[in-house]
Amino acid sequence: MANQFIHQEYLVAGNNFNSAGSASEAVKSTLKKMGVASSDIRRVAIAMYEGEINMVIHAGGGIALVDIYYDKINILLNDKGKGIADLEKAMQPGYSTAPEEVQRLGFGAGMGLPNMKKYADVFDIQSEVGVGTTVKMTIYFG
Amino acid sequence: MKISELSAYIDGTIVCNADKADKEVYSAFSSDMMSDVLAFVLDQGVLITGLINPQIVRTALMMDIECIVVVRGKTPDAAIISLAEANGIVIVTTKKNMFETSGRLYSAGLKA
Ligand SMILES: Nc1ncnc2c1ncn2[C@@H]1O[C@H](COP(=O)(O)OP(=O)(O)OP(=O)(O)O)[C@@H](O)[C@H]1O
Ligand SMILES: [Mg+2]
Secondary structure, eight states, X not given: OTTOEEEEEEEEETTOTTTTTHHHHHHHHHHHHHTOOHXXXXXXXXXXXXXXXXXXXXXXXXXXXXXXXXXXXXXXXXXXXXOOSOHHXXXXXXXXXXXXXXXXXXXXXXOHHHHHHHHOSEEEEEEETTTEEEEEXXXXXX | OBHHHHHHHTTOEEEEOGGGTTOBOOEEEEXXXXXXXXXXXXXXXXXXXXXXXXXXXXHHHHTTOOEEEEOTTOOXXXXXXXXXXXXXXXXXXXXXXXXXXXXXXXXXXXBO
């Protein structure tokens, strides 16, 4: 189905570790129903989940806009959180500002952004301190 | 090895989805940091962790991991169990620590 197109929008609640990841979970199950290859679904799920968790932990929540085509998915994550002062530093594996209580929950390894870059075919991040952060990712199927 | 065999190697208890305990697992990853887990794709892998919160199940779900081993005698609460049950993920608990759990399962043939 060459003209298949699905648009989904999710509100991601800030600082809620019980719901964190539910948007990624929903996208994963949509792709599964569409019959996308499981290795592609996994890349989408991991990249989006990392981005979703970042909005929960670091930005007080945000929105996820997802456009699914027959051959690719575009994911846009937008928040109005505190923003990132030094993007180059933030992209480095191991760099994290996660507070201790977040680390006790298993986050703050500083691997989220590097993982997103690794699993997405196209990765773009824009951020402004005091304004917010926007992450755009594309993953091609097959 | 089957999940039921894995559980026996570490004197474990299968706390949910016991009907899926004859699934085969081949590899494992031990960590308390979820992004470390998300950095490496495992096939038919097991997540060994000392954490107990819903994110261990969500992380496993994103990775297609079908078995989580919770070490150091911790007990996952009802919310974690029901999320795992809904997604067909088997949770095994053990009193052993992460080092001994990993060592026993590695010796028994699980791949790194
Ligand atoms: N949406 C965001 N808003 C504000 N700051 C962010 C956002 N996303 C990431 N950051 C900043 O970039 C740093 C690195 O992010 P990254 O996802 O790589 O690691 P982490 O979230 O700290 O830990 P991990 O993802 O391994 O659990 C964060 O610690 C935080 O300072
Ligand atoms: Mg992160």
